[in-house]
Amino acid sequence: MSQAWDFFSDATVDINSFVLGTGTGTGINGVITCFPETAARYRRDPPLVIARGGFSGLLPDSSLESYALAVMLSVPDVMLWCDVQLTKDAIGICFPDVKLQNASNIEYVYKGKDKAYLVNGVPTQGRFPIDYTIKDLANVSLTQGVYSRTSKFDGNVYAILTVEDLFRQVKPQGLWLNIQHDAFYAQHNLSMRSYILSVSRRVAVSYISSPEVGFLRSIAARFNPKITKLVFHFLKQAEIEPTTNQTYGSLLGNLTFIKTFASGILVPKDYIWPIDASQYLLPHTSLVTDAHKEGLEVFASDFSNDVPYSFNFSYDPLAEYLHFIDNGDFSVDGILSTFPITPSSAIVDLKVISKNGASGDFPSCTNLAYQQAISDGADVIDCPVQMSKDGTLFCFSSINLSNGTTASQSKFSNYAMTIPEIMETSGIFAFNLTWDEIQTLSPDVSNPFTDYTLFRNPKFKNAGNFLKLSDFLTLAKNSTTLSGVLISIENAPYLAEKQGLGVTEAVMTALKDSGYDNQTDLKVMIQSTNSSVLMKFKDNDKYEIVYKIEESIRDASNATVEGIKKFADSVVVNKVSVFPVNNLFLTGLTDVVAKLQAVKLPVYVELFSNEFVSQAWDFASDATVEINSFVLGTGISGVITDFPKTATRYRKNRCLSKDLKTTPNYMSPVQPGSLFQLITPQYMPPAEAPNPILSEPDIVEPPLPPVAKNL
Numbered sequence: 001m002s003q004a005w006d007f008f009s010d011a012t013v014d015i016n017s018f019v020l021g022t023g024t025g026t027g028i029n030g031v032i033t034c035f036p037e038t039a040a041r042y043r044r045d046p047p048l049v050i051a052r053g054g055f056s057g058l059l060p061d062s063s064l065e066s067y068a069l070a071v072m073l074s075v076p077d078v079m080l081w082c083d084v085q086l087t088k089d090a091i092g093i094c095f096p097d098v099k100l101q102n103a104s105n106i107e108y109v110y111k112g113k114d115k116a117y118l119v120n121g122v123p124t125q126g127r128f129p130i131d132y133t134i135k136d137l138a139n140v141s142l143t144q145g146v147y148s149r150t151s152k153f154d155g156n157v158y159a160i161l162t163v164e165d166l167f168r169q170v171k172p173q174g175l176w177l178n179i180q181h182d183a184f185y186a187q188h189n190l191s192m193r194s195y196i197l198s199v200s201r202r203v204a205v206s207y208i209s210s211p212e213v214g215f216l217r218s219i220a221a222r223f224n225p226k227i228t229k230l231v232f233h234f235l236k237q238a239e240i241e242p243t244t245n246q247t248y249g250s251l252l253g254n255l256t257f258i259k260t261f262a263s264g265i266l267v268p269k270d271y272i273w274p275i276d277a278s279q280y281l282l283p284h285t286s287l288v289t290d291a292h293k294e295g296l297e298v299f300a301s302d303f304s305n306d307v308p309y310s311f312n313f314s315y316d317p318l319a320e321y322l323h324f325i326d327n328g329d330f331s332v333d334g335i336l337s338t339f340p341i342t343p344s345s346a347i348v349d350l351k352v353i354s355k356n357g358a359s360g361d362f363p364s365c366t367n368l369a370y371q372q373a374i375s376d377g378a379d380v381i382d383c384p385v386q387m388s389k390d391g392t393l394f395c396f397s398s399i400n401l402s403n404g405t406t407a408s409q410s411k412f413s414n415y416a417m418t419i420p421e422i423m424e425t426s427g428i429f430a431f432n433l434t435w436d437e438i439q440t441l442s443p444d445v446s447n448p449f450t451d452y453t454l455f456r457n458p459k460f461k462n463a464g465n466f467l468k469l470s471d472f473l474t475l476a477k478n479s480t481t482l483s484g485v486l487i488s489i490e491n492a493p494y495l496a497e498k499q500g501l502g503v504t505e506a507v508m509t510a511l512k513d514s515g516y517d518n519q520t521d522l523k524v525m526i527q528s529t530n531s532s533v534l535m536k537f538k539d540n541d542k543y544e545i546v547y548k549i550e551e552s553i554r555d556a557s558n559a560t561v562e563g564i565k566k567f568a569d570s571v572v573v574n575k576v577s578v579f580p581v582n583n584l585f586l587t588g589l590t591d592v593v594a595k596l597q598a599v600k601l602p603v604y605v606e607l608f609s610n611e612f613v614s615q616a617w618d619f620a621s622d623a624t625v626e627i628n629s630f631v632l633g634t635g636i637s638g639v640i641t642d643f644p645k646t647a648t649r650y651r652k653n654r655c656l657s658k659d660l661k662t663t664p665n666y667m668s669p670v671q672p673g674s675l676f677q678l679i680t681p682q683y684m685p686p687a688e689a690p691n692p693i694l695s696e697p698d699i700v701e702p703p704l705p706p707v708a709k710n711l
Contacts, residue, residue, distance in 0.1 A: 047325050048334030050079045050176055050299065053096050057149065057304055057338035058620060060142040061103055062094040063158035067170045074340045079174040079206060081336065082166060085181075086190045091134040092163045092199055096145060098181050099126035103145030104160070110136075119184050120242065130188045134162065148306065150617050152585070155680030167203040174206040178233065182215040183242050193218050200228065209233040209266050213251075214243035220261045229263040231299065234271065252287070255294045264297030264333065269309070272300055272332065273323055280459060281312045281323075288330040300324050303337035305621035306612045311457050314361055315610035316646045318624055339620055350631055351638030352647040353380040353486055355607055356397045356446070360642040361457050363443030364397040364404050366464025370472065374479050377648030380525065382486040382640075383472045387501045392435035393469035393510055397446070399491050400427030405441040406462070412437065421494050431499045438466065446642070452613045469507070473514040476522060484523030486546070487511075492533045493705055502707040504536050517542065527572065532701040534567050546604070548572040549694060554580060554590050556694035561595050563699050570602040570637070576691070578605060578634055579616065579672050583685035586618045586672040593634045605630055606640035608647065618675045624650055625670065633669035 051074060054066030067080055082094035098119060100106045106127045116125045129137075142158040144151045167175060182192040196208065196219060208223070209231040210216050216230050223230060235241075237249030244251065251258065258265060267287065274282045291298045305317040313319040317339070325331045357369025358376055365384065373381050383395035399422060401407040407428045408416075415433070418426045430438065442462040447455050467475070469487075476485045487507060495501040507526075511517060516524050517540075526537045527546035534545045547568035554577070556564075564571060578593055579586045593603045607614075608630075612621035619626040623646050630636050631650075641647050679685075 047332055048077070048079050048174075048299070049074050049340050050081050050334050050336040051340035052081045052301075052336050052338050053083070053094070054080065055338075055340060055620075056096070057306060058617070059153055060144050060158050061096040061338075062161060063142045064161055064165070064169060065156070065158060067161075067166060067172070070340045071170060071172060077173045078340055079176045079334070080166065080170065080172040081176045081178060082163060083178050083180060084163060084192070084196075085129040086185050086192060086195060087129050087132055087134050087137065089133045090190055090195060092195050093129065093134070093137065094161050094163060094166055095129065095142075098128060098184060099124070100129060100132075100140070101127045104140050104142050105154075106132075106137075106140045109139050117184070118187070119181065120240075130185065130190060150584075152583070152617075152679045152683045152685075155683045156678065163199050163203060175204065176207040176209065177205055179208065179210040179212070179215055180233075182210060182212050197222055207231055207264075211235050211248075212242055213261070217243075217261045225263050229297070230261065231264040231266050231297075232258050232262040234265060234267045236268065237271075255291055255296060259294050259296055262296070264299060265291055266299040266301055266336065268302050269300045269324065270302075272298075273310075275310050278459065279309070279311050281310050284323075284327070284329065288332055292330075297333040299334040299336060300332045301336040303335055303339070305337075305339040308454060308611075311459070314457075314643055314645065315454070315612070316623060316643065317621075318646070318649065339622065350636075350647070350651055351379050351483075351604070352377065352644050352651070353604060353638055353640045354378045354382050354644050355640050355642040356384065357381060358642065358644055359397070359446050360610060362460055363445045363462065363464050365395040365466065366443050367467055367475070368460065368464035370467070370475055373644045374482060376643075376645035377481065378644035379482065379638075380484040380486050380523075381472075381476060381482060382488060382527075383467075383469060384488040384490070385469055385503060385507055386430040387495060387503045387506065388433060388435040388438055389431055390434045391501065391506065393503070393506050394430075394435065394438065395467050395469060395472050396430065399430050401430055401433070401438070401441065402426075402428045404446060405438075405444055407441050410441060412441075419494075421498070422491055431495065431501060435468070441466075448609070449611050449613050452611075454611050454613065469510050470514060473510065473516065477514070477519075482522060484525055484544075485516075486525040486527055488527045488548075489533050490528060490530070492528070492530060496707045497705040498708070500708045504533055504704060505707070508537070525570075530701060530704075531567050531699050532704045536704065538567055545569045546572055547699075549574075549577065552576040552580075552691045553592060553694045554691040556592060556595055557696070558595070560694050560696050560699060561599055561601070563696055564596075565599050565601060568601065570604065571596050572604045572606060572640065574607070575605055575630070578630060578636075580691065581616050582676070582688050584616050585676040585679070585685075586616050586670065587676055589634070589672045593636060597635065602637035603634075604638040604640055605636050608639050608641040608643070610643045610646055618670045618672070628667070629669040631669075633672075 051070035053061030055069040056066055059066035059069060070078055083096050084092045085095045085098060086092060096103050113127060114125055115128060115131060116123055117128060137160050140160060142160060143154040179192055185192050205228050207229050211233040216232060220230060234248045237247060239248055241248055241251060271287055273284050276282055288298045308315055309320055354373040356364035358372035359369050361372050362368040370381050384397055385393055386396045386399055387393055397404050412428055412433060415428045416426045443464050445456050445461045476482055489503060489507060492504050495503050523544060525544045525546050527548050528534050529548045529550045534547060537543050537545055545568045547564055552574055573592060578590060580588055596603050608627055610623045615626045627639055627647055627650050639647050
């Protein structure tokens with residue numbers, strides 16, 4: 001076997017450091033264990049975690065390393081899924097597809113050898129295992145077959161495994177063999193039945209699944225269901241099952257028949273929670289309840305952290321999993337996933353600060369976004385203060401109304417201009433419109449990842465109303481759960497000097513008029529990238545003064561850190577200033593957080609989003625893994641997020657309780673740089689220029705100019 005376990009001891013390919021320090025995915029069992037209130041709902045055993053091809057969301061499906069990673073990162077009883085294919089000499093291999101070119105380099109090893117066969121009655125062209133012996137396939141290596149996932153590990157020459165290889169080398173607690181194409185192999189005089197009966201005498205098999213009734217019925221009498229359970233694998237409802245010539249949808253209505261040859265069913269997740277054409281959840285079906293009444297276990301498939309399913313889940317995979325195992329009505333018996341570390345959360349001392357409210361779910365800085373942030377459990381809601389032409393303070397994500405409103409499509413589109421002191425591109429600026437004019441605009445939900453065709457909550461794309469600062473402060477004061485508000489002030493020097501608008505003074509007045517100078521229930525945080533603005537508030541010891549370092553840095557001189565301490569109580573940095581990245585791989589850990597903490601400056605990090613494309617590969621396309629790595633890996637004091645619910649759920653998890661003597665491996669933070677080391681030289685991305693070091697001139701500013709008059 002090429003590389004095999006040597007992979008883990010190779011100093012240049014240190015997967016163990018990645019494995020032993022990788023994120024908060026706990027597997028489904030971990031979700032149940034870490035949420036006792038959820039566990040109390042179960043009369044059955046906790047749901048199984050079934051690792052499809054191992055950790056195939058990251059490493060090539062069915063590779064030894066993928067399986068090993070799944071075992072090390074998931075719960076102890078994780079079930080390893082092997083899609084069994086038969087070679088020309090009747091050897092069973094684990095491979096995700098009947099066509100070998102879909103997840104291997106076979107086209108480069110054996111050129112010009114495509115063949116055409118009927119697969120389930122459909123003419124199909126490609127490279128098929130029936131044309132190659134196991135010896136032939138020794139020259140072929142596995143590759144990442146999902147092209148939206150990183151291919152940077154394809155240079156590691158991952159060998160194709162036999163079922164026996166998998167069992168012998170990984171020693172899994174449970175093995176699940178899926179037989180997808182028994183009829184195809186039978187057409188070519190290869191007996192999957194004979195192979196399965198033979199291999200099960202040498203290998204402990206926990207589950208055998210197939211979408212073919214005939215295959216399962218042919219082996220049902222040969223297996224003791226207390227040792228090996230048979231599972232009928234439902235495909236799409238309109239597809240035809242070859243033995244009965246019925247659609248899978250029609251077979252769904254005859255669970256009594258299924259029970260005659262199977263102990264359970266494996267169904268696509270939309271059989272349980274269907275979605276409409278707009279990708280919103282419809283009411284759940286009765287399938288799980290109906291199957292349980294028939295004595296059938298129910299396993300749900302098609303789970304991947306990097307394949308969004310419904311807008312109801314706000315791109316949070318944990319929210320999706322919990323709908324299947326913790327919805328108050330039913331629980332499935334297992335989940336089949338390419339990311340077998342289902343996200344989890346922790347009880348930690350962590351402040352959750354919203355970014356423009358819950359702007360991942362609703363348009364930024366609207367009443368709906370703020371109400372959702374409060375409902376989601378945010379500790380602090382934020383108001384980026386803007387000022388209208390007539391001096392009204394209001395909350396909005398940017399001084400440029402082109403982003404986040406319909407201004408560009410309105411009668412104010414001709415107000416667009418370029419102001420180099422503010423931004424390089426043109427915009428429609430808040431100070432050129434009165435508050436009444438701004439209120440005629442509709443909000444427009446933030447969509448930062450449209451390049452990846454990921455869109456946020458389109459049903460509420462233009463929902464909500466903008467708030468004046470005074471209304472925002474009243475909303476916060478009426479909340480019974482918030483601990484504070486964050487007021488962000490930017491562009492104050494320009495507004496004072498060029499527009500005659502004194503935003504800093506106006507904020508002070510608004511806070512005083514709203515009673516925030518005299519109350520102690522809500523902490524007031526004043527944030528700015530301008531030290532000159534923060535100096536104006538420094539004398540009020542009731543406020544927390546927050547300095548935001550806007551650019552990505554790799555370090556800060558000691559003198560600079562001491563300089564920040566003179567005018568700020570805490571600091572905001574971006575994620576890259578903590579964990580630098582190259583091509584979306586973590587390359588290390590900076591000293592930025594440690595240096596700031598050394599002078600007792602709490603550090604808040606932004607921006608944490610649920611969309612998987614916003615995260616480094618190291619975090620397994622999982623927002624909770626990412627948060628955990630920042631919190632446990634660096635000890636930051638808070639996260640700034642446009643999806644507050646994900647962060648607040650993270651704090652509830654019992655698996656990181658201080659009462660636990662040992663933290664599970666799967667709850668440990670990612671080790672930065674260890675995944676990067678798995679990339680072979682020919683796939684290594686070019687080195688990127690290092691980020692700058694923050695120096696004293698970067699933080700020193702002249703005092704704010706006086707507010708110009710008679711402009």
